[in-house]
Amino acid sequence: MDFPEFILIIKQLLAAGGIVMPPLVLCILLLWYGLGYRFWVMKSPKSMGVRDLLKYYQQHDDKPAGSIVAQAIKQGVRLQKKGVKNLRRHLDAAFYEYEREIGKFSVLVRIVIIISPLLGLLGTVIGMIETFDSLATMTLHSQSGGIAGGISQALFTTQMGLTVAIPGLLAHSMLNRKQQQIELDLAQVKDLLCHQIPNHHPTKSSSP
Numbered sequence: 255m256d257f258p259e260f261i262l263i264i265k266q267l268l269a270a271g272g273i274v275m276p277p278l279v280l281c282i283l284l285l286w287y288g289l290g291y292r293f294w295v296m297k298s299p300k301s302m303g304v305r306d307l308l309k310y311y312q313q314h315d316d317k318p319a320g321s322i323v324a325q326a327i328k329q330g331v332r333l334q335k336k337g338v339k340n341l342r343r344h345l346d347a348a349f350y351e352y353e354r355e356i357g358k359f360s361v362l363v364r365i366v367i368i369i370s371p372l373l374g375l376l377g378t379v380i381g382m383i384e385t386f387d388s389l390a391t392m393t394l395h396s397q398s399g400g401i402a403g404g405i406s407q408a409l410f411t412t413q414m415g416l417t418v419a420i421p422g423l424l425a426h427s428m429l430n431r432k433q434q435q436i437e438l439d440l441a442q443v444k445d446l447l448c449h450q451i452p453n454h455h456p457t458k459s460s461s462p
């Protein structure tokens with residue numbers, strides 16, 4: 255399929271769905287951009303458990319991090335080795351960026367999933383109104399497809415809305431489970447690092 259044919263198909267889809275098709279196309283672009291970004295951020299699986307990863311990067315802090323959990327561990331290990339006071343507070347601040355990154359576009363994706371079927375239903379209602387108006391004035395029979403063609407065209411937008419929402423909902427649910435697992439891993443990293451930190455108490459110098 256060459257580019258002109260692709261453009262022609264897009265124009266036919268826009269014409270078939272009526273005025274709600276441009277918003278639906280925008281929803282498709284926003285949905286898969288958001289899902290693609292979230293998948294890219296969380297795509298790298300952990301090669302080992304959190305405890306093993308922590309031990310590994312404590313011994314090999316120069317090795318590259320292959321996942322967002324590994325990146326957080328490396329940063330936490332650096333803070334631990336610096337011996338900063340109130341390590342938990344520093345870890346919360348450092349890991350906040352990772353938690354924000356894995357949650358990025360989650361709200362946008364959820365809004366698009368909710369809106370898309372409603373836009374499709376709106377397009378169907380508009381199409382049905384136009385169909386019955388044409389039927390009332392007896393102008394629909396002069397068009398190709400007659401009443402069946404008009405109803406089919408009206409239902410097309412509902413089909414498109416569901417086509418956008420259902421795959422998006424499935425992908426969004428899988429990515430949400432992945433996000434929750436990463437958040438649990440980050441919380442476990444914080445606990446492990448804070449429990450490993452030795453208690454540094456200032457020693458009083460003994461008088462001679």
